[in-house]
Amino acid sequence: MKSVHDMGVAELASALKSRAVSSREATQGLLARITAHEKLGAFLHVDAEGALARADAADAALARGNAGPLTGVPIAHKDIYVTADMPTTAGSRILAGYRSPFDATVVAKLNAAGTVALGKLNCDEFAMGSANENSAFGPAHNPWDVSRVPGGSSGGSAVAVAARLAPATTGTDTGGSIRQPASFTGITGIKPTYGVCSRYGMIAFASSLDQAGPMARSAEDCALLLSAMSGFDERDATSVQQPPQDFHAQMLAAREGISAGKPLAGLRVGLPKEFFPAGLSADVNTAVRAGLAELEKLGATLVDVSLPRTELAIPVYYIIAPAEASSNLSRFDGVKFGHRAAQYDDLLDMYKKTRAEGFGPEVKRRIMIGSYVLSHGYYDAYYLQAQKLRRMIADDFQQCFTQCDLIAGPVAPTVAWAAGTGADDPTQAYLADIFTLPGSLAGLPGMSVPVGLGEGGMPVGLQLIGNYFKEGQLLHAAHALQQATDWHQRAPAGF
C-alpha cells in the first residue's frame, strides 16, 4: 500500500473506509512528518493530542459504519480561522496568546464532517501579502526550492499540501491568497463565489472580498472539501442563501450535450488578451499555453476576449482592501483580544503602544492607506472612484461571459520568487497580483490548476475563472485536465 502521505483526500478516505488504514495511523504518520519538516515553517501550532483524540472518534464512527466522505481525513487550517481548541494568531503578534471561545463556521463544518484538524498554518499577518514573509512568526519555505517563497497569504496552507504534510488544508482568498500560493507550490486551490462559504470566525481583512476555500492536490479533493465547508450561515450577513451543494457530484456531472470521449466538448474558454501581456514571463506563458492546448484536446474551444480594466484592478484593490482593513483592524486595541502594552500613561497611550507593538509594517502601511482614502476630502477622489471602477470590472466579466463559459490565464506573471526580495519595495508584490485581483473584485469563483514547471523547475498554475456559482463547471474542467495530465501528482524532490 502507498504510504499515507502520498494519498490525496479521496484516496485516503477510501482507504479509511475499507479499514486498510486507521485515522489514528494516518494522523500519527502525518504528525511525524510535520515534525520532520518543521523547518519549512508551514505550521504555527500543532495539536498532536487533540488530533489523535479526533482521529479516535473518527475511527469509532468508521467502525460503526456511519462515516461520511471525509471522516478521519487529517487536514489543517490557515491560522486566520478562529478555533476553540487551538490558539489563533492570524500571523500577528497582536493576537499572541489569544484563544477564541468558538470555532469559525468553516472549521465547525469540517469538524462535523469528521475531518481531523492537525493544527494551524502559517500565513501573512492578517492575510496581507503574497509571499508569507509578512508573518510575525517567520516565513514559510517553498518545498520545490526552499530559497524561494511559497506565495501568500495562505503560504503555510500551500506548503503543507505540497510537502505532503496534510492531504488538504483551508485557505482564504481576498485578492489571490488561495490561487497564487497554489500556483507557486504546484497544488490545486479554489476560491468559490463570494458568499458560498461563511466568513463567520474568519478574521476579517477586507470583508467585501474575503472568501474561504480549500487547497489540495486535485480538483476532486477540493470538491470534497468545498462541499463540506460551504453552505448558508445566518451568522454571516453576506452568506448566500442556497441549499447545500454537492460539488463533487457537480464536478462529475457531464455537461449537457457532451459527445462521447470529449469531456469538455462545447466548453468555450475565453482568453483575455490582457492576461497575456508582453511582460508575462516566457516560462509561465509556455506552461499556461500547454495547459490550454490540453483543454482544447479535451474538446474545449478557445476564444479571444478582453478585460480592458485588468491593470486598474491593482489600484482599485489597493484602495478598497486597505480601506476595509483599516476599519476591521480597529478592534485590535489591547482591550478585547490578545496583546496589550505593558506600560502606558492613559487609555489613548495604551491603544497607541499596543498597536505600535502588535502590528507589523505591512499591516501598519495598509491601516494608514485605508484611513487616508476614507478620510474627508479624499473619500470621493479615491474610495468612491475605486468603488465605481470595481463595478465596471465586474461588468467587463459579464461581457466576457456572453462569449465564453470560463476564463483562463496565468495565476501570476512569474514563478515563485527568491525569499527576501520583496522587503524594499512592497508595491512590487502588489503588481504581481494583477491576474487574481480582477476576479476577486467581481466576487467570481477562481481556481489554480498546476500545468507545468517553469524557470528553476518551479510549478506554474493555470487560472480558471467561472461565472457566479459555476464552481461545478470550474471543477469539472480542472478535473478533466487532471485526468489527462499528471502535473498535480508531482511532488517536489525529497517529499
Ligand code: GLN
Ligand atoms: N496579495 C494580496 C494582498 O496582499 C492578496 C492577499 C489575500 O488574498 N489575502 O492583499
